[in-house]
Amino acid sequence: MTRFDAMTPTADKTGAQTGAPRSVNRILQIFDDLCSRPTGASLATLSDSLGIPKSSLLNLLRGLLASNHLAFVDGLYQLGPEAYGLASAIIGTRRYLGVTDLARPVMRRLAEASQETAVLAVMSGDRSAAIYVEKIESPNAIRFSATVGDSRPLLWSAVGRVLLAFQVDHWLNEYMRTAKLVRHTPQTEIRRTRLRDILEEVRRNHVAVTADQGTRNVSGFAAPIFDGSGNLVAAVG
The missing domain is CATH 3.30.450.40 (GAF domain)
Structure with a gap:
């Protein structure tokens, strides 16, 4: 169970829950997973780890790439500059x-x-x-x-x-x-x-x-x- 799953006890691995919208939960799961993978992860690895279908996951990853919250390097998805900036702002505050x-x-x-x-x-x-x-x-x-x-x-x-x-x-x-x-x-x-x-x-x-x-x-x-x-x-x- 990830840290974000622990905050939403009714969530299942695919993101179905009674609280937050599924896409929000899945984005948090992506960040949580990549925090433990400094060199990044492939689409297949993320899909297997998170239990999210590749087609659904790819749409989320594309949005996060467009906003620079993720980066795509040598076939692997990594945390991007906007994600680090957000983390720094939160920690700094x-x-x-x-x-x-x-x-x-x-x-x-x-x-x-x-x-x-x-x-x-x-x-x-x-x-x-x-x-x-x-x-x-x-x-x-x-x-x-x-x-x-x-x-x-x-x-x-x-x-x-x-x-x-x-x-x-x-x-x-x-x-x-x-x-x-x-x-x-x-x-x-x-x-x-x-x-x-x-x-x-x-x-x-x-x-x-x-x-x-x-x-x-x-x-x-x-x-x-x-x-x-x-x-x-x-x-x-």
Whole structure:
């Protein structure tokens, strides 16, 4: 019995139950099964494991591929980037729940003073992006729109640069050596040496400033939040 089956005692292996729609239960079963298969599984393997007919299963898999919740590599279905992003957002929100409670009053004052949207961000579980875990939107009709769970590039967002700047040097050096540099706008900084210098400036000054880096016509300011031991917990911007 899978973890998701355990949450719906009346469900049978094919997904028939008195609670959730069959397709919802089957999607959860797919995720649950693939969590235990890091290298992925074929259509036949998933069909046998879940007891779902191949034709019905294939329709679900196609939808999950289209949304990037699954990936298809060398004939095997694997968890995709959107699935990992969702997992990171859920874990991050739960882990930093206390921080959001403490940061929320400060974020409200920041949004009121700047008349801009304030966000709280943490590093994703795989340390590939900044994830918004809280937001206070600007009162203005025209404003930066942020959604809890959204991810932002580490090198080209203010919160991302804060989260990067306070990582240990050996990890940061390796990240900077291997990071894929993508030009999001004509002004995006893609010189590795310059980006490393910028992160050192953020570490010294405890503030990051970006303009037209990840998104055209969008500027950002961010600062770190530390715990009582001086460890970075989140970035507010």
